Amino acid sequence: MSVDTDTVKRVAHLARIKVSEEDATRMTGELNAILGFVEQLDEVNIDGVEPLNSVVEQTMKKRPDGVTDGNKARDIIANAPASEDNFFIVPKVVE
Amino acid sequence: MTDLTKLTIAEARDGLKNKDYTSLELTEAFIGNIEAANASLNAYVTVTADKARDMAKASDAKLAKGDGGALEGIPLGIKDLFATKGVHTQACSHILDGFKPPYDSTVTSNLWADGAVMLGKLNMDEFAMGSSNETSYYGPVVNPWRKQGSNQDLVPGGSSGGSATAVAARMCMGATATDTGGSIRQPAAFTGTVGIKPTYGRCSRWGVVAFASSLDQAGPIAHTVRDSAILLKSMASVDPKDTTSVDIEVPDYEAAIGKSVKGLKIGIPAEYRMDGMPGEIEELWQKGIQWLKDAGAEIVDISMPHTKYALPAYYIVAPAEASSNLARYDGVRYGLRVPGKDILEMYENTRAEGFGEEVKRRILIGTYVLSAGYYDAYYLKAQKVRTLIKRDFDLAWQNGVDAILTPATPSAAFGVADQELHSDPVRMYLNDIFTVTVNMAGLPGISVPAGLDKDGLPLGLQLIGKPFDESTLFQVGQVLEDAAGSFEPEKWWG
Numbered sequence: 001m002s003v004d005t006d007t008v009k010r011v012a013h014l015a016r017i018k019v020s021e022e023d024a025t026r027m028t029g030e031l032n033a034i035l036g037f038v039e040q041l042d043e044v045n046i047d048g049v050e051p052l053n054s055v056v057e058q059t060m061k062k063r064p065d066g067v068t069d070g071n072k073a074r075d076i077i078a079n080a081p082a083s084e085d086n087f088f089i090v091p092k093v094v095e
Numbered sequence: 096m097t098d099l100t101k102l103t104i105a106e107a108r109d110g111l112k113n114k115d116y117t118s119l120e121l122t123e124a125f126i127g128n129i130e131a132a133n134a135s136l137n138a139y140v141t142v143t144a145d146k147a148r149d150m151a152k153a154s155d156a157k158l159a160k161g162d163g164g165a166l167e168g169i170p171l172g173i174k175d176l177f178a179t180k181g182v183h184t185q186a187c188s189h190i191l192d193g194f195k196p197p198y199d200s201t202v203t204s205n206l207w208a209d210g211a212v213m214l215g216k217l218n219m220d221e222f223a224m225g226s227s228n229e230t231s232y233y234g235p236v237v238n239p240w241r242k243q244g245s246n247q248d249l250v251p252g253g254s255s256g257g258s259a260t261a262v263a264a265r266m267c268m269g270a271t272a273t274d275t276g277g278s279i280r281q282p283a284a285f286t287g288t289v290g291i292k293p294t295y296g297r298c299s300r301w302g303v304v305a306f307a308s309s310l311d312q313a314g315p316i317a318h319t320v321r322d323s324a325i326l327l328k329s330m331a332s333v334d335p336k337d338t339t340s341v342d343i344e345v346p347d348y349e350a351a352i353g354k355s356v357k358g359l360k361i362g363i364p365a366e367y368r369m370d371g372m373p374g375e376i377e378e379l380w381q382k383g384i385q386w387l388k389d390a391g392a393e394i395v396d397i398s399m400p401h402t403k404y405a406l407p408a409y410y411i412v413a414p415a416e417a418s419s420n421l422a423r424y425d426g427v428r429y430g431l432r433v434p435g436k437d438i439l440e441m442y443e444n445t446r447a448e449g450f451g452e453e454v455k456r457r458i459l460i461g462t463y464v465l466s467a468g469y470y471d472a473y474y475l476k477a478q479k480v481r482t483l484i485k486r487d488f489d490l491a492w493q494n495g496v497d498a499i500l501t502p503a504t505p506s507a508a509f510g511v512a513d514q515e516l517h518s519d520p521v522r523m524y525l526n527d528i529f530t531v532t533v534n535m536a537g538l539p540g541i542s543v544p545a546g547l548d549k550d551g552l553p554l555g556l557q558l559i560g561k562p563f564d565e566s567t568l569f570q571v572g573q574v575l576e577d578a579a580g581s582f583e584p585e586k587w588w589g
Contacts, residue, residue, distance in 0.1 A: 001472070003463065015418060015462040016425070017455055018443035027459060030520055034460055037521045038407040038473070044480050051478030052485055054339075055309070055537025056296045056562070061338050075197040081432035088427050091438045 001039075002032045099124040100265040104169055104322040107268060111158055111168045118158065118168025122151040122212055125170045129214065129266045135588035138261040140175055140233045141183040142215040150212040157210065166329050167210030172267035174258050175216045176223055177203050177313070178302035182213075186304040187231040188221045190449025191430040200302025201334045202271060202313050209329040214267050218257030221451045222421065223278055223306045226526040228256025229511065230453040238286060238508050239264040239584040242550040246587075249508040249552070252282030252526070258316045259286040263584060269317040269326050273303060275310045276409055277504075277530030280542035283316050284503035284555025287544045287582035289323045289572070290316040292530075294563045295537035296341035298327075299334035307416035308339075310409075310534040318581070320543060320572040324348035327565065343563055351566035352573045357391030359571065362496035366402035367529055369505060375548050376502045383500055383545055383556045386578035387571065397496060399487035404480050405532040410524060411464050411477035412535075417454075418461025424449060456520060485536040492561050498571050501529050503542040503555035533559055541568040545579045553582050 003011075005028045012019040012027075019027065073086040082089035099121050102110065110116055126144050133139050147170060154168035178184050178196040185191035199207065207213070220230040227250040228236040236256040238249040240263070251260040255272035259282035262270050272279040274292035283290030291314045298313040305311060315326035328348050334340040363384060368377065388394055426432035426445030433444035450458065464473035491499060505528055509516060516523050533540040539562070542555040556575060560568045 001469075007463075008459065011459050011463045011466065013443075014466065015458050016422075016439070016442040016446050017450065017458065018440075018447035027456065030456055031460060031463070033519060033521050034410060034456075035463075037524075038410055038477075040407045041404060041411075041476055041480055044401070044404055044483065046476060046479040046483070049479040049482050051475055052481040053478065055485065056294075056339065056341055058296070058339075058341055061335070061342075063335065072197075076428075078197060079194050079429035081426060081430070090427055091435070091441055093438050 002035055003028060100128050102268070103319050104268050104317065104325050105319070107169060114158070118151040118154040118212060119148065121168065122147050122170045122214070125214055125267055128264070131589040132264050132266055136237045136239060136260050136264055137234055138218055138236055138257045138264065138266055139172065139215045140187060140218050140257070143182055143213055146182070147212050147214050154210050154212060164209035165325065166206060168212060169210070169268050170212040170214050171206065172214050172217045172258060172261045172270040173203060174255055174271050174273060175219050176273050176304045177271055179203055179213065179216065183216050184304070186222045187219045187233055188449065188451070188454070189232045189431060190424045190445070194429050196302070198302065201299035201332060201336060202303065202330045205329055205332050206271070211329070217261055217270060220254035220256065221454050222304065222417070223254040223273055223275055224417070224453050224457055225253040226277070226281060226523055227516070228253040230451050232451060235511050236260050237511065239588065240286060240508060240552055241587065242552060248511040250285070250511055252285035252508065254278040255282045255316060259283055259288055259290070262286070262288045262316050262318060264588065269315055269322055271313060271330065272316045273311060273313050274534065275306050275413060276534050277527035279314045279316060280530045280540055280555070280557060281504050281526055283542040284544070285508040285553065287553035287584065288316050288318060289320050289541065289543055290314065291323050291327060291541040291565065291568065292533065292539060293327060293331060293565050294539045296339050297331045297539070297563065297565070299332060299337040299340045301334055301336040305420040307413040308420060309416060310413060320569055320576045321349060321352050323541070324352060324569045341563070346566055348566055348569050351570040354570045355391060356387065356571050356574050359392045359497045359567070360495050361387050361392045361394050361571070362397035362491050362499040363394060364397050364399040364402065364499060364501060366399050367501040369528065372505055376505060376554065379546050379554050379556065380500070380502050383575060386575060387500065390574045392571070395496065397491050397494070397499070399491070401480065401483045401487050402532055405484050405535050406524060406528055408477040408480040408484070409531045409535060410460070411473045412481065414457040414461035415465050415474050416461070418458045418465065421454070421458055481535050484532055488536045488538060498567050499559040501557045501559065503529060503557040505529065507548045507550070507552035507554055529557060538562060539565045539568055541572050543572045543575045543579070544582050545575060547582065
């Protein structure tokens with residue numbers, strides 16, 4: 001399978017990365033090189049094989065549902081590019 | 096006085112205990128080396144000299160009373176991927192501009208609890224995506240090794256290139272690193288240092304900037320097998336904050352060093368003999384086999400038929416997980432924000448400017464393979480192939496193999512800005528061909544320096560172990576190190 005420039009632009013939009021016409025053209029070639037490389041997997045017989053979802057045989061650890069952390073609003077917004085009164089500031093999203 | 100920066104961690108540990116020198120003297124010696132070398136080698140992105148001095152003084156106070164942890168007073172470098180409280184933590188990406196976490200990662204917390212001293216944060220490929228340390232926002236790291244009679248700058252490998260260069264050039268005693276497809280072992284091999292990626296689940300991933308969560312593992316780079324055992328013992332832990340951290344007590348890895356390998360079964364996988372592999376790599380491998388044979392190990396040929404599919408499967412799984420993990424960088428909560436006419440354009444502008452080319456490439460591949468209609472053809476298939484890769488290893492262990500010996504990399508270090516490698520992303524990816532299988536199966540792997548090539552550049556051998564059997568890797572690794580000796584670059588930098 002290979003991608004065309006329109007697909008690259010659509011995927012870039014899904015990934016929220018702005019691309020110029022020039023970027024999209026260049027990336028189309030690069031992505032097709034990678035997709036061509038992974039095509040080798042078509043040679044492998046995967047009939048009846050279960051996907052590997054965890055390399056470690058361990059049941060998911062659970063803990064009692066409880067408050068273990070918190071009251072750190074100041075820490076949480078400390079690195080924000082824009083904040084006010086412990087809120088993140090973003091451009092207006094609702095009219 | 097002897098050059099304190101030439102000591103191993105094991106030697107310095109004894110010297111500090113005997114009060115032959117103080118941690119402050121040791122730390123100052125490394126700060127001096129960093130100041131002299133960093134302009135040429137670019138290993139550190141931030142040097143925390145004052146913090147290091149304070150930590151060293153605190154260690155000296157403990158040592159004076161006969162107290163102190165396993166790493167008391169030992170100066171280390173920390174890869175920029177690990178969260179360090181109040182200190183530069185940006186995964187060497189522009190998008191995390193100015194980020195200073197209000198907490199430490201579990202791995203670094205463990206190191207400080209054991210008394211280690213932080214010298215600074217180390218350069219790396221952006222978000223650990225790269226095999227040459229050239230994708231860093233802070234520019235490439237230079238390998239302290241050069242070809243004989245040449246002054247061409249070589250790469251230290253990646254993504255932990257800063258860690259490898261800092262250790263090899265004596266800018267720290269040891270360093271933390273991370274490995275998603277070979278990012279500890281390949282740079283270790285390129286710089287004549289020892290690097291171990293432990294079993295998935297051995298070191299907590301909490302506070303380590305995520306790349307591909309099912310593959311990422313932290314580990315050390317150091318001068319000797321023993322030093323890497325000492326560091327791993329402190330880095331590893333059982334951590335309730337990481338659900339993939341495994342409930343197995345961390346053993347005393349150093350106890351394995353010096354044990355005989357007599358009777359151990361070492362597997363040699365035929366499929367790691369790749370087409371076009373340089374003769375020197377094959378010779379090195381044969382030398383390694385002979386050393387282990389001489390030490391009494393039993394060498395057995397094994398077959399791992401799915402080896403060649405590990406790298407293509409990796410280039411589906413790792414970008415897919417990365418595209419999800421890196422969705423959080425949106426210019427809202429931390430790091431860079433580039434304004435736009437609305438919030439959507441702000442996201443797109445921020446991510447376009449904040450991410451470098453390789454990171455964008457992988458996010459796009461990951462987004463594409465996870466997009467509607469392609470999941471089964473790519474991601475699900477890759478995860479099934481991963482099962483087969485793991486099964487190859489499981490069969491070897493079932494047949495009584497204790498460890499597997501392979502080359503660490505298909506070549507020695509290459510030049511900075513190598514045109515051929517940069518013209519085709521897949522060629523750069525092939526650097527990880529021998530290491531990536533280990534991440535796909537979640538196993539431990541160690542790279543040990545084993546010799547120099549015809550140009551005088553270091554080459555490494557890799558040992559792969561059973562899950563949570565790092566001890567055997569240290570045991571066998573020590574035999575390789577004893578036979579091969581140690582390798583030090585000729586000093587040309589500041």
